[in-house]
Amino acid sequence: MTNETRSGVPHPAGAPHPTGAINRAPTKDSVGRVVGRSGQSNAPQGTEHAYTLVMLVNDRPGAVDRVINMLRRRRASMQSLVVGRSELPDVVRITVNVNDSEVEFNHLLEQLRKVIDVQSIVNLSPAQAVARELALVKVNGTAETCSEIIELGHFFGAHAVDVTDETITLEVTGSEEKVEKLVSQLHKYGIREVARTGCVAMTRGTGDNEVKKIED
Amino acid sequence: MHPSATITQQPEGAQAPYAYRSMQADSQVSEARELAGSHILCEALVREGVELLYGYPGGAIMPFYDALTAYPMLRHILVRHEQAAAHAADGYARATGKVGVCVATSGPGATNLVTGLATAYMDSTPIVAITGQVARPFIGRDAFQETDVLGVTQPITKHNFLIQRIEDIADIVHEAFRIAISGRPGPVLIDVPKDVQLGKATYRPSASVSSIEYFRSTRTPQPSATAIAQAAQLIAQAQRPVIMSGHGIILSKAYDELRAFAEKANIPVITTLLGLSAFPETHPLAIGMPGMHGPAHVNRAIGETDLIIGVGLRFDDRVSGKASEFAPHARLIHIDVDPSEMHKVKPATVPIVADAKAALTALIAAVEPGDHSAWIDEIRSWEAQDIERIAGIKRDQEYPDPISIVDAIRKETDGEAIIVTDVGQHQMWTARHYLWTRPNSHITSGGLGTMGFALPAAMGVKMGLPDATVWVVAGDGGIQMNIQELATLKYYGVTVKVAIMNNGYLGMVRQWQQFFHSRNYSETPITGPDYTKLADAYGLTGMCITRREDVAAAIHRAMEIEGTVIIDFVIEPESNVYPMVAPGSAITNMIEETAEVNAGHD
Numbered sequence: 001m002t003n004e005t006r007s008g009v010p011h012p013a014g015a016p017h018p019t020g021a022i023n024r025a026p027t028k029d030s031v032g033r034v035v036g037r038s039g040q041s042n043a044p045q046g047t048e049h050a051y052t053l054v055m056l057v058n059d060r061p062g063a064v065d066r067v068i069n070m071l072r073r074r075r076a077s078m079q080s081l082v083v084g085r086s087e088l089p090d091v092v093r094i095t096v097n098v099n100d101s102e103v104e105f106n107h108l109l110e111q112l113r114k115v116i117d118v119q120s121i122v123n124l125s126p127a128q129a130v131a132r133e134l135a136l137v138k139v140n141g142t143a144e145t146c147s148e149i150i151e152l153g154h155f156f157g158a159h160a161v162d163v164t165d166e167t168i169t170l171e172v173t174g175s176e177e178k179v180e181k182l183v184s185q186l187h188k189y190g191i192r193e194v195a196r197t198g199c200v201a202m203t204r205g206t207g208d209n210e211v212k213k214i215e216d
Numbered sequence: 217m218h219p220s221a222t223i224t225q226q227p228e229g230a231q232a233p234y235a236y237r238s239m240q241a242d243s244q245v246s247e248a249r250e251l252a253g254s255h256i257l258c259e260a261l262v263r264e265g266v267e268l269l270y271g272y273p274g275g276a277i278m279p280f281y282d283a284l285t286a287y288p289m290l291r292h293i294l295v296r297h298e299q300a301a302a303h304a305a306d307g308y309a310r311a312t313g314k315v316g317v318c319v320a321t322s323g324p325g326a327t328n329l330v331t332g333l334a335t336a337y338m339d340s341t342p343i344v345a346i347t348g349q350v351a352r353p354f355i356g357r358d359a360f361q362e363t364d365v366l367g368v369t370q371p372i373t374k375h376n377f378l379i380q381r382i383e384d385i386a387d388i389v390h391e392a393f394r395i396a397i398s399g400r401p402g403p404v405l406i407d408v409p410k411d412v413q414l415g416k417a418t419y420r421p422s423a424s425v426s427s428i429e430y431f432r433s434t435r436t437p438q439p440s441a442t443a444i445a446q447a448a449q450l451i452a453q454a455q456r457p458v459i460m461s462g463h464g465i466i467l468s469k470a471y472d473e474l475r476a477f478a479e480k481a482n483i484p485v486i487t488t489l490l491g492l493s494a495f496p497e498t499h500p501l502a503i504g505m506p507g508m509h510g511p512a513h514v515n516r517a518i519g520e521t522d523l524i525i526g527v528g529l530r531f532d533d534r535v536s537g538k539a540s541e542f543a544p545h546a547r548l549i550h551i552d553v554d555p556s557e558m559h560k561v562k563p564a565t566v567p568i569v570a571d572a573k574a575a576l577t578a579l580i581a582a583v584e585p586g587d588h589s590a591w592i593d594e595i596r597s598w599e600a601q602d603i604e605r606i607a608g609i610k611r612d613q614e615y616p617d618p619i620s621i622v623d624a625i626r627k628e629t630d631g632e633a634i635i636v637t638d639v640g641q642h643q644m645w646t647a648r649h650y651l652w653t654r655p656n657s658h659i660t661s662g663g664l665g666t667m668g669f670a671l672p673a674a675m676g677v678k679m680g681l682p683d684a685t686v687w688v689v690a691g692d693g694g695i696q697m698n699i700q701e702l703a704t705l706k707y708y709g710v711t712v713k714v715a716i717m718n719n720g721y722l723g724m725v726r727q728w729q730q731f732f733h734s735r736n737y738s739e740t741p742i743t744g745p746d747y748t749k750l751a752d753a754y755g756l757t758g759m760c761i762t763r764r765e766d767v768a769a770a771i772h773r774a775m776e777i778e779g780t781v782i783i784d785f786v787i788e789p790e791s792n793v794y795p796m797v798a799p800g801s802a803i804t805n806m807i808e809e810t811a812e813v814n815a816g817h818d
Contacts (some may be wrong), residue, residue, distance in 0.1 A: 061378055062366055069370055103559065110556035116375040116395060 047101035050079070052131060052201050054117040055094040055112065056086060063117035067094055070115055074108050076100055080133075080198030091119065095200045097143035124201050131201035134171065135179045136161070140190035149189060156182040167192060248420045253382045254283035254413040257346070260389035261290055263426045266317050266681055268293065268308060274321025275361055277348030279413035293679070293708060296700035298325050299357050300672035303698070305343045305675030309336070309635060309790035311684075313469065315396050316343040316676060322350055323361030327368065331666060332371040333403045338663025339490060340463060342401035343394050347371075349378065349499045351411035365407050374402030379409065382417035386424045400554040401467060427630020439551075439570035439578050445562040446566045447525070447549045448582035454523035456548075456591045457483045460506065460535075463490035463662075464528010464552060464572040473576035474527065475499070481586040486514055489531050490662040493652040503595055507535040508797045509644040512596035512806055515797070518543050521697075522560075526578075527551045528572045531561035532663065537803035551575040555695035609809055616767045616785040618645040618717055624771040625652055625687050625715065634659060634677050635686040636712075638670035638694035641723035644793040646689045668697025669784060674712040675705055685713070685775070692718040692744045692784075702754040705780045713774045714782040716747060719789045727792050731807060746785035760784040 064083055071078055079097040083098050086093035100108065102177050112121055123130070141149050141163070158172035171214050172182050176199060183194060217806050221518055251259070257280060261269075270293045273281045284292055295301045298320040305316030320329050326347040336343045350359040366378050375395050377388045385408075392396040392404040400805070446665040451457060465474050474495055484503045485495045495502055518524070524546045529535070536542040540804050545637050550557070550564035551572060568575050622645060625633065631653045637643040637660040659677060661669040670690045678686040688695075695716050705712060717723075726740040751758025761770045761784065774781040794809035 061380065062370070062376070065367075066370060073371055107556060107560055110558070114554070114556055 005068065014120075030131045048077070048099045049102060049105070051098045051100065051105055052111075052124040052126070052129065052199065053094075053096045053098060054122045054124060054201060055096070056088070057092045057094055057115075058117040058119060059090045059092045060117055061119055064092060064094065064117050066117060067085055070112055071096065071098070071108070074104075074111055076104075076108050080196075082198045082200050084200070093200075095198070099198055122203070124203060128203050129201045130204055131175060131199045132173055133176060133179060133197050133199045134173045134193060135183070135196040137183060137186055137191065137195075138162075138167050138193040139186045140166060140192060142166070145189055149186070152185055153182070156185075158182060228767050244390045247422060248418050251419040252279065252283065252416050253385055254279040254380075254416060255286070256382070256385045256417065256419045257389060257408065258283050258287045258290060258414065259419060259421065260386045260424075260426075260528055261317065262287060263421065264315070264390065265426075265428060266290060266315070266364050269317045269685050270295050270304040270308075270312050270676070271319030271346075272298050272321070272325060274323075274324035274325045274348065276350055277319060277325070277346075277408075277413075278321075278410070279410060280319070280346070280348065283413075285490050291705065293614075295672065295676075296477075296703050297698060298328035299331050299668070300675075300698050300701045300704070302329045302343065302345065303666075303669050303672035304336065304676035304679075304701075305345075306332060306336045306339075306341050306669075307636065307659060307673030308680040309341045309343050309401075309676075310339075310673070311656070311677040312680040313467075314342075314680070315393055316341070317346070318343065319346045321348045321361065322362045322365070322410075326363055326365040326426045329405075330368060331664075331668075333369055333405065335661050335664045335666045335669060336403040337372045337374065339661065340401050340467065341403070342396040343403045344389075344396050345373075345403060345405040347405060347407050348413070349407045349409040352409045353411075355409065362783070365405065367375075369405050372403070375528045376405040376407065378407045379412050382412055382415045382737075385412070385417075386419065386421070390424050390426050390430070390552055397427065398431075412573075418643045436571050436574050438574070439568050441536075441578075443509050443566055443568045444575070444578045444582050447568065447579060448584075449481075450523055450547060451481055451525065451567060451579075451583050451586070452550060454519075455588075456521050457481070457523040457525065457588065458503075458517055458521045459483050459485045460488065460524055460526045460529055461485060461491045461494050462488045462527065462529025463494075465491055465494035466656050467528065468553075468572040468573075469655075469719065469726045470527075470573035470576050471495070473573055473580065477576050477580045477583070477674075480580055482588045483525065483586065484517065484592050485589070486510075486517070487571050487652075488532075489533055489647055489660065491529060492647055493654060493656055493658040496653045497651045498653055501592070503599070505647060507532075507537065507803060508799070509648065509795070511599070511648070512602050512795050512805070512808065513595055515803040515806060516598055517595045518546075519802075521546045523547050523549070524636045525549045525551070526564075527576065528553075530554075533561075533799075535803075536561050536807075537797050537801055541802035541804075557713060572655040597779065605740035606809060612788045614764060615788040616761055618642060618787055618791060619649045620764055620767050620787055621715055621717065621771075621787075622646050622689070625689070627768070628771045628775055629685050629687070633657065634672045634681065636674040636677055636686065636690075638690035639667045639724075640688050640694060641690045641719075641727065641791070641793050642691045642717040644674050644724075645717070648793075659788075665784045670694065671712075671714065672698050672701045672704075674714075675701060675710055676761070678710050678712050679708075686711075688714040690714065690716055691723060692716055692720065693722045693742055696744055699750075702751070702756060702780065702782075706755045708789070711779050711781070714780065715771075716782065716784045717787050718744065718747075718784050719787050719791065721789060723791070724793070728788070728795075730790070730792070731796070732798065749781050752778075756780045756782060758782045758784065762786045 053070035077099040082095040153170045156172050158170040160168055161171045225405050256404050289701050301318040305318040309316035320326050329345050347365050350362045366376050367763050377389055392406050396404045477500050483693045485501050486506050487495050504511050506514050521543050547565040548562050549566045551568045553571050555569045558564050634657050637646050670688045674686050674688045729737050748758035748760050770783050794805040
């Protein structure tokens with residue numbers, strides 16, 4: 001294994017990609033966070049909102065593909081995407097975060113509803129939903145900084161899952177903001193790799209928060 | 217013997233393996249049979265009431281073709297190119313309202329269907345495409361003639377299936393038909409690996425529900441009563457309302473309802489390109505087609521209307537022009553069976569997600585009789601001004617004129633023919649100047665604008681409606697795409713009459729070059745064969761008409777000659793379609809015909 005892949009830094013921005021793909025630097029805000037993925041949505045700039053969609057999809061060949069394809073075709077700006085099992089057999093739960101204008105988003109919803117294998121779609125409002133993601137963060141750690149890093153992690157409910165002479169890997173679960181805060185706190189030690197699952201979400205209590213049909 | 221007769225012949229006393237047998241009462245126990253996948257596929261098609269299939273055999277679909285000879289009620293038409301199979305199935309579906317079926321092999325056979333599927337998808341027509349696929353163990357290994365057809369056709373089908381188990385064949389076929397025809401119709405593709413066709417499984421017809429049985433047991437969803445009441449209120453308040461009717465009227469066969477509604481509320485009716493023939497143009501309330509090539513008074517009416525009742529249309533950009541300036545004073549009652557069409561181009565004041573027939577029936581009961589004669593008179597006065605202005609323009613009198621050709625066809629057939637047009641100038645001339653009266657008599661590729669659509673689609677139309685007279689109107693560019701289907705028409709003895717408007721140009725592109733690219737006629741002059749000789753080579757009849765006074769006689773002769781006839785009308789080379797709205801411009805901003813002198817032939 002080469003050092004490059006082990007460190008998890010596949011390619012510096014601007015370096016030619018082995019397959020010829022252009023490695024574009026992501027759009028960042030003033031504090032250096034990646035914000036949205038420019039050029040992916042039709043929404044006029046400044047009209048975008050973040051939406052969390054939860055879809056239950058029949059586990060049939062090509063079904064997930066069909067949903068993702070629809071998001072691409074309608075130029076929805078996807079921020080994160082989680083595909084996993086649900087409480088039902090043969091049903092996949094897809095959680096996707098989309099940045100779009102309200103008009104475009106409502107159209108997207110109706111388009112997704114038309115995909116034959118989509119059983120239901122719920123648009124979760126942040127106030128009514130529990131949303132969590134899991135992240136693994138690998139930082140440079142020496143004998144001196146090791147306990148300091150682990151302690152810092154404790155503040156965020158994170159724990160070390162792998163410790164070597166040179167690295168410490170923390171596992172953290174929580175809201176997007178919490179994960180981002182931990183990552184920014186760890187910057188000073190030197191981050192080697194961050195792996196985030198993207199958000200999964202559900203409504204609080206018994207509310208089903210079903211998206212209203214367009215006619216109602 | 218006629219070739220088709222051999223196909224439909226059934227051997228005396230042959231063991232018919234098809235489903236009808238199992239429907240008999242005493243066969244509860246013996247119903248289950250061990251059948252090959254290809255036979256199960258045929259059984260399911262028979263249960264779906266399929267009579268005609270258009271297709272082309274090849275390696276991966278051979279087991280199906282092997283089974284087909286045991287099912288004489290499934291009449292197969294061997295086209296000369298798979299694209300034509302898809303268009304023919306599309307034409308059949310548009311003319312009959314039933315699902316059209318096309319068949320192709322894997323790889324190139326399947327990719328040749330793509331244009332036809334995309335055409336059907338854009339115009340919401342129900343077709344089912346069956347494609348062979350390489351055997352399951354070879355899928356994903358770049359096998360000979362392997363294409364990821366599911367991936368290729370995903371964005372241009374309503375749904376598609378890869379059959380992974382022989383036991384699933386019947387269910388999937390029935391589901392495919394149900395999806396194709398329900399709600400907003402569309403194409404569905406079924407990809408069947410060769411080993412799934414060959415393998416055997418127990419087939420029990422009663423284990424799966426055919427789409428026919430399914431629709432018998434379900435009811436059309438009714439429009440919401442609140443929405444209908446709101447709509448009726450808006451209609452009562454409106455001073456200058458218009459109805460815009462689209463393909464949805466034809467798909468739901470709501471001709472009578474549309475007419476009754478328009479008459480009761482006394483509202484003028486605009487029909488989109490795909491809605492043409494949904495409302496008789498001889499009716500005093502019919503005002504015409506909107507959009508890029510709509511007559512000025514229609515677009516002006518849209519510019520001034522205060523209420524649009526849109527039924528079964530999607531406000532395509534060729535209709536709406538610049539969306540932000542479309543119908544600026546109008547509120548919108550939008551009736552469509554597809555909720556994703558609501559608010560897409562123009563936000564609807566009252567969205568009604570329902571079948572056109574159900575919604576119009578409810579509206580007829582909800583509205584009060586109206587009187588908008590002042591508004592209608594105003595629109596008519598604009599129209600009269602236009603007619604007067606156009607009458608003053610000097611035109612070439614020698615060449616067959618597109619309008620005279622369309623007129624002659626109409627007169628010769630009393631407006632009872634089904635007209636199938638291709639794409640381009642001739643399509644717009646026909647749409648505008650043929651006075652549509654017979655319901656669903658206008659068939660064209662609207663959304664995708666597929667050149668080469670007309671000839672194969674007309675074959676499907678004629679075979680779906682054998683008693684109808686079918687005319688193709690095409691340009692000299694489009695007719696050369698899928699011209700090979702003349703052989704199919706000849707072989708199966710299918711009669712369509714073909715009028716080619718031959719101007720030696722890809723006319724619509726040339727017109728755009730004239731208007732928007734300073735007459736830089738880049739690659740638009742085009743030559744073709746001698747159509748008289750070509751027709752002769754295919755064993756058909758051809759004519760070439762170069763003078764206007766011969767047009768009517770030629771059309772008349774074409775009707776008298778048996779079999780398919782091709783008439784090559786040499787028209788003025790630089791005729792334009794007027795008026796025209798520049799793409800991206802507001803529809804009230806039209807390029808009108810002026811007294812310019814058109815160049816003659818060299």
